[in-house]
Amino acid sequence: MQQTLENFYKAVRAAGVAVAPANSIEASRAVALVGYRERGILKHALSMNLAKSHADQLLVEECFEQFFRFDAFKDSARDSTAQGGDDPTANAAANAEAGGKEKSTAAPRYEGELPLAKMLMAGDRTALAVAMQQAARDAGLTDIWFFTQKSLYTQQILQRMGLRELQDEIRALGEGSCPTRIATAGALRTAKDWLYEEVRDFVERQLGMFGKTAVQSLRERHLQKTRLSNIDLRDFRTMHELVRKMARRLSALYSRKRKRANRGQLDFARTLRGNVAHDGVLFETHWKTRFVDKPRVLVLCDVSGSVQAYSRFLLLFLHSLNDVLKRIDSYVFTGSLASVNDIFDSYPVAEAIDKIMAEHGFGGSDYGGMLLDLERECLRGIDHRTTVLILGDARNNNLDARSDILQQVHQRAKRVIWLNPEPESFWNTGDSVMRNYRPYCHLAKTCNTLDHLERLLDDLLRAATAS
Amino acid sequence: MKDLYQQTFSSVAEVQRHFERHHYICDERIATCVFIAHNLQKPVLVEGPAGVGKTELAKTTAQLLDVPLVRLQCYEGLDEAKALYEWKYAKQLLYTQLLKDKLGELLEGTQGLRESMAKIHAHEDLFYSEDFLEPRPLYRALHEPRGCVLLIDEIDKSDQEFEAFLLEVLSDFQVSIPELGTIVARVKPLVFLTSNNSRELGDALKRRCLHLHIPYPDAALESRILSHRVPELSDRLRTEVVTFVQQLRELDLKKVPSISETIDWARTLLLLHAADLDPGLVKMTLNILLKFETDIAAAGEHVRSFVDKARQRAGG
Numbered sequence: 001m002q003q004t005l006e007n008f009y010k011a012v013r014a015a016g017v018a019v020a021p022a023n024s025i026e027a028s029r030a031v032a033l034v035g036y037r038e039r040g041i042l043k044h045a046l047s048m049n050l051a052k053s054h055a056d057q058l059l060v061e062e063c064f065e066q067f068f069r070f071d072a073f074k075d076s077a078r079d080s081t082a083q084g085g086d087d088p089t090a091n092a093a094a095n096a097e098a099g100g101k102e103k104s105t106a107a108p109r110y111e112g113e114l115p116l117a118k119m120l121m122a123g124d125r126t127a128l129a130v131a132m133q134q135a136a137r138d139a140g141l142t143d144i145w146f147f148t149q150k151s152l153y154t155q156q157i158l159q160r161m162g163l164r165e166l167q168d169e170i171r172a173l174g175e176g177s178c179p180t181r182i183a184t185a186g187a188l189r190t191a192k193d194w195l196y197e198e199v200r201d202f203v204e205r206q207l208g209m210f211g212k213t214a215v216q217s218l219r220e221r222h223l224q225k226t227r228l229s230n231i232d233l234r235d236f237r238t239m240h241e242l243v244r245k246m247a248r249r250l251s252a253l254y255s256r257k258r259k260r261a262n263r264g265q266l267d268f269a270r271t272l273r274g275n276v277a278h279d280g281v282l283f284e285t286h287w288k289t290r291f292v293d294k295p296r297v298l299v300l301c302d303v304s305g306s307v308q309a310y311s312r313f314l315l316l317f318l319h320s321l322n323d324v325l326k327r328i329d330s331y332v333f334t335g336s337l338a339s340v341n342d343i344f345d346s347y348p349v350a351e352a353i354d355k356i357m358a359e360h361g362f363g364g365s366d367y368g369g370m371l372l373d374l375e376r377e378c379l380r381g382i383d384h385r386t387t388v389l390i391l392g393d394a395r396n397n398n399l400d401a402r403s404d405i406l407q408q409v410h411q412r413a414k415r416v417i418w419l420n421p422e423p424e425s426f427w428n429t430g431d432s433v434m435r436n437y438r439p440y441c442h443l444a445k446t447c448n449t450l451d452h453l454e455r456l457l458d459d460l461l462r463a464a465t466a467s
Numbered sequence: 468m469k470d471l472y473q474q475t476f477s478s479v480a481e482v483q484r485h486f487e488r489h490h491y492i493c494d495e496r497i498a499t500c501v502f503i504a505h506n507l508q509k510p511v512l513v514e515g516p517a518g519v520g521k522t523e524l525a526k527t528t529a530q531l532l533d534v535p536l537v538r539l540q541c542y543e544g545l546d547e548a549k550a551l552y553e554w555k556y557a558k559q560l561l562y563t564q565l566l567k568d569k570l571g572e573l574l575e576g577t578q579g580l581r582e583s584m585a586k587i588h589a590h591e592d593l594f595y596s597e598d599f600l601e602p603r604p605l606y607r608a609l610h611e612p613r614g615c616v617l618l619i620d621e622i623d624k625s626d627q628e629f630e631a632f633l634l635e636v637l638s639d640f641q642v643s644i645p646e647l648g649t650i651v652a653r654v655k656p657l658v659f660l661t662s663n664n665s666r667e668l669g670d671a672l673k674r675r676c677l678h679l680h681i682p683y684p685d686a687a688l689e690s691r692i693l694s695h696r697v698p699e700l701s702d703r704l705r706t707e708v709v710t711f712v713q714q715l716r717e718l719d720l721k722k723v724p725s726i727s728e729t730i731d732w733a734r735t736l737l738l739l740h741a742a743d744l745d746p747g748l749v750k751m752t753l754n755i756l757l758k759f760e761t762d763i764a765a766a767g768e769h770v771r772s773f774v775d776k777a778r779q780r781a782g783g
Contacts, residue, residue, distance in 0.1 A: 018670075020674055022674060023674060026507070026509065029507055030503045030507060033502075033503060033506050033507065034479065034499065034502070034503065038479075040495055041479050041495060041499050044495060044496045044499040044500070045499055045503055047678075048496075048499070048500055048503065048677045048678055048679060049503075049677060049678075051678050052670065052673040052674070052678055053514070053673075053678070053680075054514060054680040056678070057678065057680055266554075266556050281564070282560045282563075282564075285556065
């Protein structure tokens with residue numbers, strides 16, 4: 001039974017629930033405690049130990065239903081009975097179902113010794129299912145990863161169940177001229193096909209259970225490394241999920257409370273010092289206090305035509321940043337600066353992005369105009385605690401770059417970071433004015449995959465919270 | 468605790484029965500959870516919307532086991548000093564002042580600093596003993612001679628540091644106090660942690676706990692709960708109340724009414740001597756079920772149809 005439980009944990013892991021070894025040990029202990037008698041209680045005991053959230057719980061329960069489902073060989077047999085009575089296997093099966101009371105004389109009977117053939121002809125589904133489970137275990141079916149392995153595993157299971165012997169038997173029966181033997185061979189052949197279908201279905205179901213993670217993680221890994229501009233809109237949802245995961249991870253790392261006052265330990269040194277005036281009578285108590293300022297981040301995101309392919313993802317990223325950092329001011333610009341804090345706060349991500357793109361997107365960018373707006377609206381608010389993050393390609397359409405304003409920003413702000421979706425070799429070509437801005441950035445980097453984003457965000461947060 | 472109460476929890480069905488006797492109606496899932504938690508001595512993390520009986524579960528379990536309930540309410544900024552122990556600084560300071568003279572007497576006749584120091588060291592570390600310790604809930608829970616039910620309420624409101632600190636308590640039922648050493652629980656308490664999911668909890672904490680999600684009850688369960696909590700309610704009105712509330716939960720509301728609100732509402736109706744639901748009465752008392760003005764307005768449109776359906780279900 002331990003093996004079955006192990007396989008179940010495997011299936012749960014494949015469904016995307018992280019099951020640590022400690023969890024599985026605890027779950028096994030719980031199972032030993034409650035026993036196997038009641039399905040419901042067993043399910044609850046397992047899900048309670050393995051799941052860590054309500055969503056996990058639903059997944060585990062679904063897995064449980066799928067995993068402990070013993071209806072192989074059942075449905076399809078019934079189906080084929082319904083489809084046509086002339087199917088010999090179906091007849092045999094139907095007869096067996098009726099308890100073998102009215103054995104049809106016309107139905108061929110098998111009198112050989114081969115166990116598989118006997119099971120098939122008797123329509124003994126339980127035995128077949130058990131044999132299949134056993135063969136699957138021997139073949140290591142739980143290791144199945146990709147759909148290309150389907151036929152391999154099907155063949156392996158069939159071989160282990162004794163397919164070759166069955167084929168030999170059919171051939172042997174088919175030779176000669178005895179009509180009953182030939183009829184039996186025909187029935188066995190149909191039964192063999194049916195068996196094949198069943199095993200294939202079974203393997204497919206198992207692939208569904210065990211193969212999910214492999215495909216999913218492969219896809220996610222691929223997405224992480226793909227240029228943002230090359231990712232389809234179709235993958236936007238997956239991407240969103242990925243970015244959110246990333247943001248959550250980072251937020252767990254960095255969003256700690258950074259302010260604490262007047263609680264905790266007595267600061268003895270300060271108390272003594274403070275009470276010197278009272279002749280050493282400890283009159284006033286001083287407490288260990290800790291103030292750490294929350295970082296302030298100002299993000300400026302280009303949504304013009306030239307970065308159109310990226311901007312959706314940059315905005316997605318910006319939205320996630322909004323969750324991570326409490327004090328973040330988000331602006332988008334093409335020619336002039338526009339605050340999008342409200343939109344981010346009041347709409348879900350996809351809608352917010354659509355809205356921003358519709359209201360502010362496209363058109364040619366004017367970095368000089370944007371910087372002028374920045375000077376007018378925000379410069380006063382930028383101080384030594386502020387990090388300014390600019391997302392854009394610095395393609396200025398041959399307008400005035402106004403790098404002098406960026407210089408002022410550079411002088412006032414803690415850090416100025418420029419993330420450019422173009423590779424560095426493209427900077428300064430054509431109308432790109434990166435060369436004017438670059439001296440006034442603490443960090444200017446190419447950023448066009450999720451991996452880049454994550455690494456940069458990590459840097460940014462580390463610097464922001466290290467103060 | 469396990470030894471003392473082996474009888475109480477010998478099977479899941481029995482847990483369920485005991486709970487029912489204490490007027491806590493639970494489904495098999497909750498009973499299984501308590502059964503496992505008690506037998507394997509694992510903490511339980513209870514999640515679910517507000518008012519479905521998360522805190523009540525811990526209270527009832529304490530009643531059932533006949534042990535005290537130690538409650539620790541979490542909030543932002545909760546730290547060890549508030550949760551575990553604190554030194555009574557004022558008392559310490561006062562005693563140092565009072566004992567100043569005694570110190571002189573004690574050191575009489577000693578020569579040189581080294582000798583004086585040795586003499587002081589010969590006395591135990593008096594100021595950092597349990598006499599000067601202010602016990603807080605966690606410390607109390609570990610010290611209960613017969614064990615207890617420890618309820619850590621709304622753990623999601625506390626900080627991450629505190630969560631990390633809890634890990635030691637939850638896995639080994641012990642805490643380290645630098646001045647006193649490691650304190651091990653006399654009898655391992657049964658721990659319930661509740662969370663409203665306002666913050667994602669750490670994996671380490673979740674891994675140590677059994678996870679229990681309590682959803683809103685279905686109509687049958689809610690009806691049974693009501694019959695236990697408000698037994699004076701007539702069968703007819705009970706069916707109407709439950710049907711009405713169940714319909715209300717389908718609406719898109721800011722705060723969906725919980726079982727605790729249903730109970731309050733039933734009591735209110737009883738107080739108003741209502742024999743039957745009618746739209747006017749419902750509209751008047753809707754503020755007991757719904758806590759937001761916008762919700763009340765949104766639900767107001769549906770009151771008539773909901774009441775009709777409720778009365779139909781009750782057979783009127």
